[in-house]
Amino acid sequence: MLVVMSQELPDQPPASSGGPVGPVDSSQVPRFAGPATFARLPRADEVGRADVAVVGVPFDSGVSYRPGARFGPAAVREASRLLRPHHPGLDLDPFAAAQVVDAGDVVANPFSIEQAIEQVEAGADELSGAGARLVTIGGDHTIALPLLRSVARRHGPVALVHFDAHLDTWDTYFGAPYTHGTPFRRAVEEGLLEPGALTHVGTRGPLYGRSDLTDDARLGFGLVTSADVMRRGVDEVVDGLRSRIGDRPLYLSIDIDVLDPAHAPGTGTPEAGGMTSRELLEVLRGLAGLQLVGADVVEVAPAYDHAQMTAVAASHVAYDLVSLMALSPLHGASEQTDGAQQ
Secondary structure: OOOOOOOOOOOOOOOOHOOOOOOOOOOOOOOOOOOHHHHOOEHHHHHOOOOOOEEEEOOOOOOOOOOOHHHHHHHHHHHHHHOOOEEEEEEEEEHHHOOOEEEEEOOOOOOOOEEEEEEEHHHHHHHHHHEEEEEEOOOOHHHHHHHHHHHHHOOOOOEEEEEEEOOOOOOEEEEEEEOOOOHHHHHHHOEEEEEEEEEEEEEOOOOOOOHHHHHHHHEEEEEEEHHHHHHHHHHHHHHHHHHOOOOOEEEEEHHHEEEEOOOOOOOOOOOOOOOOOHHHHHHOOOOOOOOEEEEEEEOOHHHHHOOHHHHHHHHHHHHHHHHHHHHHHOOOOOOOOOOOOO
16 A cells, blocks of 8 residues: 655664654765655654654546646655754654654556545555654645544544645535535535534635535635735634634644745746745644644656656655644543544
8 A cells, every 4th residue: 555665764763663763864975865755854764753753645537627647755755954953943753753754655556536535545544543743745735634534434534724725625526525625515415524524724816606605605614815914913813723723632724825826837827916935834833733634745757857846845844744743642532433523
């Protein structure tokens, strides 16, 4: 199910030493050399346990416009070489606070969306069943549905903050119920999400009709547009999100097109007028301390990127997600039986 990297990992203390095994030391091996894992972290098979697992899903058969997000995981991993072990914004050494690993890629059938969804769900179950929380790098946004299925199986219905230029709560596209524009409608219908604790952030751009907003509100979503972020500011937006989330288990889903194309041109469905990289990262950091049970970063399509701008932004987003998990270990989180979510 999982394909792991084959590169050797030099200069690492043995996992039996007690503390987490961190990235390759850049004072010994330059950042442009060595393993191509996320942040040059150890592979999952090189350590005895994992608190947080970064996993790729190179799948983009659910896109409705420009393809190419299947190459996103590799591009984000390459851009992540420059990440360093101390996070000054959170005053945290995430790779020392938790055992973080690169778990490789989930193999997803590029010719069958339904089978790919099943494979992603099974891969997520395998990793989370071993005790890891997942930061998943896509791939297109279709993969959020199986990831939410897996999370809800362990934690029950979750709160969701969805960063995106688009709602992704449409019913079908060309009659297809599973695409990158439908995952959160399906998730609501399947009872994976906590009513009243759902918010889109960064939405903008034209819609098919006003009914898109009516349907979205009926599903239980709140809305913070990119213009709201600009006018209200990060602190007010964060206060509103934290109030809506409460103490519920939280899933964060970040479509990189939430950023303005000036900051992230390498994506499949760009829209003008988006958030800046700084705004996105500061909103994420404002959610520190919440019970983050899973997250994804999707829709990086490197063929449309320039100077790795999009991949660099996505790598920093993934780093912040890892850091938020390392900052707030789960203690006594209730797990549902396999029959709790059908």
